[in-house]
Amino acid sequence: MTVDGRVARGERTRTAVLDAAVVLATEAGLHGLSLAQLADTLGVSKSGLFAHWRSKEALQLATVDRAVEQWQERIVGPALRAPRGVRRIRALHEARIDFYAARVLPGGCFFANTEFEYNARPGPVRDRLAEAFDRWTAFLERLVGEAVAAGELRDDVDVRQLAYEIDALGIAAAMRSRLLDPDTAYRHARRGVLHRLRASCTDPTLLPEGQP
């Protein structure tokens, strides 16, 4: 906020720490994240981290928030350049699985990995992840709803169901792109969503593509 040099310096450090934390947590897990390793990676001292966050849990929560910001910038932002409606849904899904296929983060998807990691760890971190997931789901549903409202999808489409299935194919792609062949995972996730959208699309020319 302030341009005060003292505060600005601390803010710069915090952002650098969180960016590194997202990368390390994607690999080792957010629970498995080591503060010593995080500090070493940045060339700072571990005790300095506790000057910015009062505990590891506080840093984990901040890391989730930072990962949400990155997701907005890298996945949602580009997709919003596509025209509203079916084309935007498709752009969003493809931006997402492109992200995995490009192996932007060596460890895969921060959210997919972390959400599975916290399946059996109730607490503030899991709650924060669940909130982020809720917002993401609501966003997907809004996009589908817009496409229905624009007449591009049949108006008997179950918006929540369609959004669920689109997201499910993205989740599966996040897993398989690391565990198995990434190209196959990418192609299957892409074709699955295209097929699903076409089944409810009122205008076939909205989704021009070679294979079904």
Next chain:
Amino acid sequence: MTVDGRVARGERTRTAVLDAAVVLATEAGLHGLSLAQLADTLGVSKSGLFAHWRSKEALQLATVDRAVEQWQERIVGPALRAPRGVRRIRALHEARIDFYAARVLPGGCFFANTEFEYNARPGPVRDRLAEAFDRWTAFLERLVGEAVAAGELRDDVDVRQLAYEIDALGIAAAMRSRLLDPDTAYRHARRGVLHRLRASCTDPTLLPEGQP
């Protein structure tokens, strides 16, 4: 193998350890599994574990194998009682998501959690998980292929693609049944697969159901 008392006692211990390891690893992760906690849970000594497996990694590999056995008994076995074809595919998928909805393991699905955990951990354990996943995928594809051969699914169905989408909905259900509302996750995963199967089904009476 032998009914020799010495071997039988050790075998009993090994099985008990692995069963407990599957439960603990589903919660804490297979990498995050603590041998001390595992030994305490069973009331045995930690050092005793190293008499049966030469390292933690060896125990982890054995745990994966044991989880595969349990999957066969609890998911695949019941599904194989359904008649071959579309009905068996549906039975398999429903046995799978029923398993999550029933919250049989408090931590969710051993394989889903673990496969995401090992996204960024190359090595023997990840290889073993990938092998198990390959066998599972091949099994799903075989079931779909059987349904096509029996004329229950249209013969222009892409077998691998359909198997991929069925599995993707199961993976997503495994995540959401813990992170979010389990009933919603169950219903969406079920409806998604039914909808997908009906789209390629030659005989609608094979999938009698209320909602689309």
Next chain:
DNA sequence: AATCAAAAAGACCGACCGGTCGTATTTATT
């Protein structure tokens, strides 16, 4: 140049980690 708070550093703590080792107990065979 002096000041003073933000920021960073480094030594240190108890707890837990995977793993080793020597020893005691069980069990089938002789």
Next chain:
DNA sequence: AATAAATACGACCGGTCGGTCTTTTTGATT
């Protein structure tokens, strides 16, 4: 009853964990 192997145990090792403490450095303000 004696033996030998399989099994189980408790003490202990070096290393890493999250977290605390005190001290030093940095940099804008006066």
